[in-house]
Amino acid sequence: MTPWTLETALRRAAVRAFDLAPDAVPLVWPRNDHADEGADAASALPLRLMRLVDDGARRSRPLTVAGRVAAQLPLMRDEGLVDFARTFTDARGFVNVVFTHEQSRDLLAAAADGPRFLTGRAWDGTGEWPDTPLHDAVPVAQARRLARADARKRLTLAVGGEPPPPGPGDAEVSWRDPYLDGGSAEPITPAARVLGAIGEASARVAFCRSIPERPKEAETxxxxxxxxxxxxxxxxxxxxxxxxxxxxxxYAHAHALSRARWAREGAPPLVGCPRHAARVRGLLFDGASSVDTAARREEPHILVRYLEALASAYDEWRTCPTADPEGAEGAAADPALPAAVAGVLRTGLFLLGVSAPTRL
Known part of the structure; x- marks a missing residue:
């Protein structure tokens, strides 16, 4: 189960429930962080449909619309489209779904292919990704503008109408940084000096992490x-x-990718807390909508903060002191979780113009 699969299923359910033209149904991303307790994802699509339908029950319209959409989902399983463990509506008028074990497992398998999972398509087009040399700038603020422009263009390429260029691939990536490793020329501009102090990776994340286009000098x-x-x-x-x-x-990417590689080589899977495993799966599910929102609003900080939340959840999962190797069904059943996290982190960092080291 991916956000793309669920969005398509909800869209078709709305078309059938209200006899709408497919193009009339708006895109509304289902999200884990919108889900009611016990659900894996929820969609606010019924609230967006209220302008398109008139069921004569204005006072209860959100619940009525949501109920009619939810009622269509079980009917679609005979066509092989979806077969959720459970669907239900809540007081907000959202449609909530509970995934089966197989759907949760398929979510992790799909996330390992980060580009397709986050953008719904393979990255196999022609062209190049923007990669402006930040040392071409003079003031640090100019380098920040260049890094943010690169991230915006990369996001647009990733979710745009044309197939994006090939993605990051599986090549080995080291921790080396061209600026931190030093060069033959002495940096003389403020931008070049800060790159020599913190490196390109930290610079691009720092420049994309904040919201204002013209931040104050002392802003953090x-x-x-x-x-x-x-x-x-x-x-x-x-x-x-x-x-x-x-x-x-x-580091989270390098750790997750290393754990996935060691598991393929026969090492026992990493055991983490089942509660934290569910949190990681939920954040993985929300990746596509985060990338789409960051691209549509041209706000790269949305992607940065999403990746940070995913990395934090992964760290909590792998370091949880309450994990029980014998009783942690959720953890033991998720040997694919590190590969899924690595796939999404690698792709997200790539969209920011940041390299993702492949070994610890």
Missing amino acids: TGRDLPVLPSADRPGAWARLTDANPAFRLR
Whole structure:
């Protein structure tokens, strides 16, 4: 089960329930973070349909519309479209669905192919991804604008009408950074100096993490995380610790990919907390809508914050002290979880123009 599959099923259910033209039904992403307790995903589509239908029951219309959409979903299983464990509506007028074990398992398998999972298609078009050299800038604010422009263009390419260029692939990626490794020329501009202090990966994440287009000089996005780091005051962006969001994202990818590789080589699967495993699966499900929203609004910080939430959930899953190897059904049943996390993190970092190391 992917967000694309569920969105398509809900769209068809709405068409059948109200005899609508398929093109008239708006795109409404189902999301895990909208789901009622006990559900895996929920959709606000019925609320968006209220303008299109008139069932004569204005006072109860949200629930009525949601009920008619939900009632169509079980009828579609005979066509092999969907077969959820349960569907129900809530007081908001949302349609909630509970996945079967097989659908949860298929979600993880699909997420391992990050590009297709997040954008609904393979990345096999022609052309190149924007990759502006940030050291071409003079002031740090200009380098920030270049990095944000690259991220916006990459997001547009990923979700646009034409097939995007080939994606990140499976090649080995090291932790080396062309700016941190030093070069022959002494950096002389403020932008080049900050790149030499924190590296390109941290710079691009720092520049895309904040919201304002023209931030104040001393503005931050967290403790010791300046929006405009300088060579003299780089903040946590210069650290190789969890205090640096860029390092944490890249380390989470390297860890998840390494665990997936070790599992393929015969190592026992990583056991984590079932509750945290459900949280990771929910965030994976919300990836496509996060990428689409970031691209549509041209706000790369939406993607950054989504990736940070996924990395944090993965870290909590793998380090949970309450995990029980004998009783943790959710954890033991998720050997594909690290590969799924790696696939989404790698693709998300790529859309920001940031490399994703493949080994710890």
